[in-house]
Amino acid sequence: MTCLILIGMMGAGKTTVGKELARRRNVRFADCDHEIVARTGVSVPTIFEIEGETGFRRRETLMMDELTREPDIVIATGGGVVTTPENRDLMRERGVVIYLNVPPQVLFERTRHDRNRPLLQVENPRQRIEELYLARDPLYREVADLIVEGGRGNPGAMVRMIENALQKVKKTPCVR
Numbered sequence: 001m002t003c004l005i006l007i008g009m010m011g012a013g014k015t016t017v018g019k020e021l022a023r024r025r026n027v028r029f030a031d032c033d034h035e036i037v038a039r040t041g042v043s044v045p046t047i048f049e050i051e052g053e054t055g056f057r058r059r060e061t062l063m064m065d066e067l068t069r070e071p072d073i074v075i076a077t078g079g080g081v082v083t084t085p086e087n088r089d090l091m092r093e094r095g096v097v098i099y100l101n102v103p104p105q106v107l108f109e110r111t112r113h114d115r116n117r118p119l120l121q122v123e124n125p126r127q128r129i130e131e132l133y134l135a136r137d138p139l140y141r142e143v144a145d146l147i148v149e150g151g152r153g154n155p156g157a158m159v160r161m162i163e164n165a166l167q168k169v170k171k172t173p174c175v176r
């Protein structure tokens with residue numbers, strides 16, 4: 001019984017790789033952002049518009065609390081999940097946490113045409129990504145049980161790397 005949690009920056013491939021990882025392991029996949037959208041009936045940019053980032057973070061924490069109670073699941077988080085101490089504690093205690101580490105330049109290329117990430121709708125998204133990366137990389141490392149370099153290789157290759165590396169991770173998250 002394992003709750004696998006993918007963390008990393010916007011564009012790291014958490015949603016894409018997570019889906020494939022869950023399919024291979026034959027367990028349920030949940031994307032925290034998609035679950036929030038399904039629950040509220042509105043898009044992530046709309047939540048940011050109406051409730052601000054603070055409102056979105058509140059919903060994210062509630063959803064993470066719910067999802068991490070499931071015993072067999074792969075969870076793709078949103079890139080900012082590590083910004084609150086509650087979320088960091090929760091992930092460390094309940095899951096095996098995998099950091100997909102991708103260089104800012106690659107993140108920029110992967111997200112530049114996407115309008116669904118409100119934090120990147122700024123004049124200089126490349127610089128924004130660099131700033132966020134610098135601020136968040138230490139937080140991702142703080143909670144990660146496993147760090148995977150995710151800048152090269154297709155999602156299938158990422159999944160194989162994760163599966164290999166997981167064999168060496170000895171962690172038994174608490175049962176809720």
Ligand SMILES: Nc1ncnc2c1ncn2[C@@H]1O[C@H](COP(=O)(O)OP(=O)(O)O)[C@@H](O)[C@H]1O
Nearest residue numbers: 009010011012013014015016017110153154155
């Ligand atoms: N390993 C990869 N190689 C190339 N492109 C990728 C890879 N992983 C994800 N992508 C692409 O990058 C974009 C962002 O991926 P996504 O899974 O949404 O990232 P995240 O959920 O971490 O923000 C998507 O267009 C996706 O197809």
Ligand SMILES: O=C(O)C1=C[C@@H](OP(=O)(O)O)[C@@H](O)[C@H](O)C1
Nearest residue numbers: 009010011033078079080117118
């Ligand atoms: O990095 C962030 O703060 C965010 C990342 C997004 O998810 P992805 O990492 O899947 O893009 C989404 O949760 C929201 O736009 C905020």
Ligand SMILES: [Mg+2]
Nearest residue numbers: 014015076077
């Ligand atoms: Mg995603």
